[in-house]
Amino acid sequence: MKRTQIFFLMLLSAFLFTSCAHKLVGTWTVQKYERVTPGEQGTTLQNIGTMTFNKDNTGQKQLDYTVLGIEQSDSAPFTWSSTENYVTIEGDDSELAKTWIYLENKNKYQKWKSTDGENNVQTLELVKE
Template identity: 60%
Template structure:
């Protein structure tokens, strides 16, 4: 069991391109953004975001450090003033690609696709 956790943690360590960030909400057109920046996960459970994107005409920059915690099915990102600071459900956990989903509690689903 410990080996499984270690191998999952090792997969996430490194710099990831945020290949796709999608926001879906019933009755509203989906928002899909591509290549919005990078997230770097360090082996000490800290990391850096370098994200720059526009949603509904609002420019957002997220260049704040974070801490992260990974379990078999979830990853939690802790960071101040960030749309990405939450617990994400891990749908795909591979060495070169990750797919995560989360909600904001208001029927809105966010999907992140990361690639190395």
């Protein structure tokens, strides 16, 4: 009986201390980045690089892309936090440094959405490597 209680407590503890944040830990390919402004043509970019999320809530971006003939690079460290509904990226002047809403939050696929305060809606799709 005592072994059953200990096992149950261990199982309950593992469940309580596990959160959706653990889904993010690892390296993700940024499969799609989309930026849409109402009334204007949007921009969609495919396979623009990777984002790595570490267990200690730090990470690294390795993003390279071209928009309207202008090459952009976003290779900088960041910190992150997440809840059941949101993920927040903090760091340099990156377009990704903000709070994102989870549209899909799966182990191998993430889809996030956010705005930049100027009516631009951004969508990010990540696939785990």
